[in-house]
Amino acid sequence: MTKEVWMRSTDTTRPPAASLGRTPRRRTPGPAGLLLLATPLLAAGCLLGACSGRVTPTRPAAPAPQTRATPSPAGTGTAGPAKRRHLVAQAVVPEITWFATPDTDAPRGQLANPNREGVPLVFAVEERRARWLLVQLPVRPNGSRGWLRAEDTRVTETPYDLQVDRSTHRLTVLRDGAVIARLPVGIGTGGTPTPSGRFYLTELLRPADPSGPWGPYAFGLSGFSDVITQFNGANGIIGLHGTNRPDLVGTDASHGCIRLRNADIEKLAGILPIGTPISIRG
Incomplete structure (x- = not known):
């Protein structure tokens, strides 16, 4: 099992947590008695939407304001390192x-x-032109991309990047290209693997029971299971969440979700903006 390592962060400018959109008003009955206040995620190690209980959309950290690389002090003649946003x-x-x-x-x-569950749409941008944006789409098949009119969106930035290595059961958290944490994770089994690819965080939910199978928080991803297309009414969305089985973190035990220890998902929920990219490989 990978040992947890949190580096000292030099971030002193992180904005306070803020909503990326309006709070959903409509509550939609979900599978297995789940009252959905946002898109169904993977549960119980698993595909979200399978648990009983309730989930509530929470307020993730807002994307960082657009910034430029900070010049070095006068007299040095060199600029500081460019920020990776x-x-x-x-x-x-x-x-x-x-x-x-x-x-x-x-x-x-x-x-x-x-969407029909009341969740505001966000997209990870891959290319920006004067009037157009090439974005990742949160739809099947995984890897779908499309062009949006720039006037239909509001563009912000995130300094964070997530990298999951399935072979080592490790999640690496980067800020402006610098590693700030390496965390152990649980992933999908051989029959229900966690898909590889480049995705992004689409939403953040807070389950009513923090001691349940999702833990205290669950992020939804833009990716879907390659083998499960329907799961108790949900459509196989991959999640990044806590767990009530910390002994299985670091193993292949889920239906495709990425499991973290509850203390780690709590830390990530406090800093990661919706739209943060996440790559899965190995």
Whole structure:
């Protein structure tokens, strides 16, 4: 099992936690008695939406304001290291339209904002042009991308990046390209593996019972299980969450979710903005 390591952070500018969108008003009955206040996630090691109880959307840290590299003190003649930031687009229209190519009038699809569970839409931005954004789409199949009109979104930044190595059961947390934590994780079994690829955090939920199978917090990812398309009414969304089985962290034990010890997911819930990228490999 990978030993937990939290580095000393030099971040003194992290904004306070803030909502990326309005609080959902509508409560939708979910599978197995779950009252959904946001998109169903993977539960019990597992695909979210399978647990009983209630979940509530919480307020993750807001994306960091746009910044530039800070110049070094006068007289040195050199600039400080550039900050490594990732762009995040939040939808600001009731329905977001995406296109296969920019500068076209032929849409490929639409996504409701917020979605039917009341969750505001955010996207990880891969390319930014004057009037267009190439983004990752939180839809099947994994790896889907599309172009959005820039005017339909509000663009911010996140300094964080997550890297999961399935072969070592380790999650590495980076801020501006510097490692601030290495944490042990549990992943999917051989029959229900955690998918590989580049994804991002789409939402943050707080289960009503912090001692339950999700632990105190659960992030939803933009990725889906490669083998489970329906799970007690949910559609196989991958989650990053706590657990009531810390003894299984560091093993292959879930239906595809990434499990963390509760103390670690609590720390991440306090710093990670929605839209933070996460890569899964190994």
